[in-house]
Amino acid sequence: xxxxxxxxxxxxxxxxxxxxxxxxxxxxxxxxxxxxxxxxxxxxxxxxxxxxxxxxxxxxxxxxxxxxxxxxxxxxxxxxxxxxxxxxxxxxxxxxxxxxxxxxxxxxxxxxxxxxxxxxxxxxxxxxxxxxxxxxxxxxxxxxxx
Amino acid sequence: xxxxxxxxxxxxxxxxxxxxxxxxxxxxxxxxxxxxxxxxxxxxxxxxxxxxxxxxxxxxxxxxxxxxxxxxxxx
Numbered sequence: 599x600x601x602x603x604x605x606x607x608x609x610x611x612x613x614x615x616x617x618x619x620x621x622x623x624x625x626x627x628x629x630x631x632x633x634x635x636x637x638x639x640x641x642x643x644x645x646x647x648x649x650x651x652x653x654x655x656x657x658x659x660x661x662x663x664x665x666x667x668x669x670x671x672x673x674x675x676x677x678x679x680x681x682x683x684x685x686x687x688x689x690x691x692x693x694x695x696x697x698x699x700x701x702x703x704x705x706x707x708x709x710x711x712x713x714x715x716x717x718x719x720x721x722x723x724x725x726x727x728x729x730x731x732x733x734x735x736x737x738x739x740x741x742x743x744x
Numbered sequence: 745x746x747x748x749x750x751x752x753x754x755x756x757x758x759x760x761x762x763x764x765x766x767x768x769x770x771x772x773x774x775x776x777x778x779x780x781x782x783x784x785x786x787x788x789x790x791x792x793x794x795x796x797x798x799x800x801x802x803x804x805x806x807x808x809x810x811x812x813x814x815x816x817x818x819x
Contacts, residue, residue, distance in 0.1 A: 625796035695802035733816035
């Protein structure tokens with residue numbers, strides 16, 4: 599089906615690939631249906647595009663690609679609405695945002711996706727995790743100067 | 745706001761399918777038990793609001809701003 603997007607223009611998404619978020623996302627509670635798109639230039643990046651709001655898209659990444667030691671404890675009550683018994687059955691992504699210093703990752707509230715059911719939900723992980731974990735250039739700068 | 749007084753082990757019903765129970769009271773801290781259908785998210789308010797603000801901020805991100813993400817890392 600064709601959807602309009604402000605970032606990617608008019609795109610054709612397969613209805614079978616859409617994700618249903620029963621509760622939307624905090625702050626975007628009315629956005630219940632999303633398409634997960636691959637970024638055209640960056641294979642580390644995905645975009646959750648709302649199918650009902652053309653201007654709403656959330657950049658997401660697989661957290662361990664950027665934070666190798668990232669481990670989450672997610673209360674079972676957060677997983678049951680997705681009919682998941684085990685976090686390992688799920689796809690976990692985290693939201694990319696920005697502050698005045700650069701890009702950040704929301705490690706505290708990852709998005710859990712049940713790929714079989716095509717459902718998703720943003721959950722609150724236990725523990726002292728950051729809502730805006732900075733990503734920095736340290737590694738990239740070191741590589742350049744070597 | 746509806747204000748009710750409850751003692752330990754007493755409960756409040758919200759609608760016909762949400763029950764809030766006072767599990768423990770210790771000093772100025774109250775432990776609450778919440779029984780709600782799993783499709784209704786239940787969160788500490790300040791945490792939920794912080795996540796809302798963060799999502800709204802994230803939703804303003806444009807692809808051009810993510811171009812160098814491949815070279816980034818985090819400790």
